[in-house]
Amino acid sequence: MSNDKLTSKPFEEVINNGPYPIRFPKMSELEQDEEWCEVLIDNKWTKVRFHDYTDVYSVPGLYETLFYRTLMCNSPNRVTNLLSDVLNEQNQKPQDLRVLDFGAGNGMEGEALQGLGIRNIVGVDIIPAAKEAAMRDRPWVYDKYLVADLTNLTAEQNRFLKEYKFNALTVVAALGFGDIPPLAFYNAYDFIELNGYVAFNIRSDFLKSGHESKFSKLIQHMLNEEILEIELYKRYQHRLNIAGEPIYYVAIIAKKLKELNESDVKSIS
Ligand SMILES: C[S@@+](CC[C@H](N)C(=O)[O-])C[C@H]1O[C@@H](n2cnc3c(N)ncnc32)[C@H](O)[C@@H]1O
Known part of the structure; x- marks a missing residue:
């Protein structure tokens, strides 16, 4: 600043x-x-x-x-409500979810998940200020909050995340713009059980075919290979820009059908 x-x-x-x-x-x-x-x-x-x-x-x-x-952002609620729609349709109880909230920031997505009745939520963010803000502003939200680089976890962080047996991953307002690299996304995905839920959003033009971003290629690969199956796809206004124009994102609620192959991810990264 x-x-x-x-x-x-x-x-x-x-x-x-x-x-x-x-x-x-x-x-x-x-x-x-x-x-x-x-x-x-x-x-x-x-x-x-x-x-x-x-x-x-x-x-x-x-x-x-x-x-x-x-700027009228409402993405945590939008993504979480869409996740809720899918859970309802599949007769899944929110309280059975164990969520890894990746790129958790100051806890707004975690708070929305709490509002749904989910109680087992672990936050991960790469910057210490995010955890400090989450603990300061929403200390009731996370079971545990790790300041961690998912491409370079300590043995203890790795053990903790493995043992938690997550069955859902949320990544809200944290993909694209060089934020979360494909390898970090891969590592987060790896901690989720098969048939677990994956809920994320990304700017809609980042997913258009022909878009050169690495994350776009990774998602295309995951869909083509049926590693991930989309349950719900929604284009919506993420927020306004400073000129007051809408920025459109897509929210995707998907299920993990297969593991991702690290070498495929590395060839994209
Ligand atoms: C716009 S904030 C979103 C926070 C929260 N998910 C929400 O919806 O309010 C993006 C967050 O992603 C985090 N982030 C960016 N790159 C990351 C990475 N490689 N690993 C973990 N977190 C990352 C940032 O530190 C920031 O806290």
Whole structure:
């Protein structure tokens, strides 16, 4: 987070939507991972890049004010409600699920899963600030929360995750834009039992055929080889961008039919 001298640049109107006034720069051409805003904290306008999660999480309530109250994100509830639809249809009780919430952040997806009646939820995120924020803001949500790099787990983390015998994986607002690499997704997938549920979302254009992203190729491979079977697929508005235009994502609720082959993943990565 930097207190730079951006106050002279043109900004949209100040938005008072929560504990901190926010203003967006008058730039409509920014890619999703380049977006930023200024936040008034202790009487100082402070620049915050949206994807600098450590900065966002370190200010209590900023993530919720920015993404949820202002930019109308509702992805944790959307993805979780779709998972609930599939569970209902398959006569599965939420309380029987043991969920690995990967890219858990400050716990908003975990909170939505709790709301469904799921009690065994383990969060994993790569940055310590995510766990600190989850423990600060939603300490009741996770059974356990690991700060871990799934491509480089310690022996103890690996043992814990194996022994938990997860039967569901959630990855919400954490794929694409170089966030979770295919190898980390593979490792998370590997911890899920066969016939377990996999619920995730991703920007809709990332899954279009011909899209060059590694994750797109990985998902195409998993579907072509019937490693993953889609139960429900929904395109929806993930949030607004700073120019007020909708950003569309797809939510996918799928079942794990087969294990993924590590060498296939490596050849894609
Ligand atoms: C936009 S947040 C989403 C948080 C939460 N799932 C939600 O829906 O509110 C994305 C999270 O993914 C995490 N992330 C990015 N790359 C990761 C990786 N390689 N391994 C684990 N977490 C990662 C980030 O640290 C961040 O907390």
